[in-house]
Amino acid sequence: MITPGNPVTTGLGAATKVFDSALQQRERLRDLAREAERELMAVQMASMDELTLLSNRHGFQALAQLGLDACQELDKPATLLFFDLDQFKRINELYGRTEGDDALKTFADVLRIAFRESDVIGRLGSDEFAALLTGSGAVEISAIRARLEEILDERNGTLHRGYDIRFSIAQLEFDPDIHRSVERLMAALDDICHQGTIEF
Numbered sequence: 001m002i003t004p005g006n007p008v009t010t011g012l013g014a015a016t017k018v019f020d021s022a023l024q025q026r027e028r029l030r031d032l033a034r035e036a037e038r039e040l041m042a043v044q045m046a047s048m049d050e051l052t053l054l055s056n057r058h059g060f061q062a063l064a065q066l067g068l069d070a071c072q073e074l075d076k077p078a079t080l081l082f083f084d085l086d087q088f089k090r091i092n093e094l095y096g097r098t099e100g101d102d103a104l105k106t107f108a109d110v111l112r113i114a115f116r117e118s119d120v121i122g123r124l125g126s127d128e129f130a131a132l133l134t135g136s137g138a139v140e141i142s143a144i145r146a147r148l149e150e151i152l153d154e155r156n157g158t159l160h161r162g163y164d165i166r167f168s169i170a171q172l173e174f175d176p177d178i179h180r181s182v183e184r185l186m187a188a189l190d191d192i193c194h195q196g197t198i199e200f
């Protein structure tokens with residue numbers, strides 16, 4: 001109701017304040033999203049091997065533990081595979097560090113192609129790689145070796161290097177009563193490899 005002496009208000013001032021507040025909130029949300037993205041990128045970079053773009057040891061252990069936890073919850077088996085490039089030191093010495101890096105990248109690509117998305121693959125360091133096969137018990141090593149060698153032969157033939165990339169492989173099935181964690185599973189497989197009780 002309009003009465004003499006009272007100013008007429010249109011409500012525009014209040015609407016402008018609400019609009020400004022909504023804009024500020026939206027900007028704040030954008031800032032928070034950018035910050036979260038930066039933090040996520042930093043975590044990803046800390047868990048990734050820069051050369052091969054696979055998970056590094058730290059990232060592999062974290063992801064593999066999640067995989068093991070899921071397998072235990074669903075009462076499914078899991079198997080850890082360990083890979084070691086043959087004559088890697090010789091490749092570096094004869095052909096140089098760059099060629100050695102290319103060999104590592106090639107092998108990482110082959111592992112990516114050969115395994116399922118549900119499997120966890122990582123580079124543990126130097127020329128050592130690992131894969132955790134979720135939902136798989138002890139696997140037929142000869143079949144895996146044949147599959148990887150088939151892909152590698154194709155790469156070796158295409159790239160015309162002065163050497164062929166070859167590898168050794170070992171496996172250990174996860175036993176929750178013995179290993180309890182991916183770290184202990186990795187340590188157990190490492191011990192077996194060094195004792196020579198698994199044929200590489």
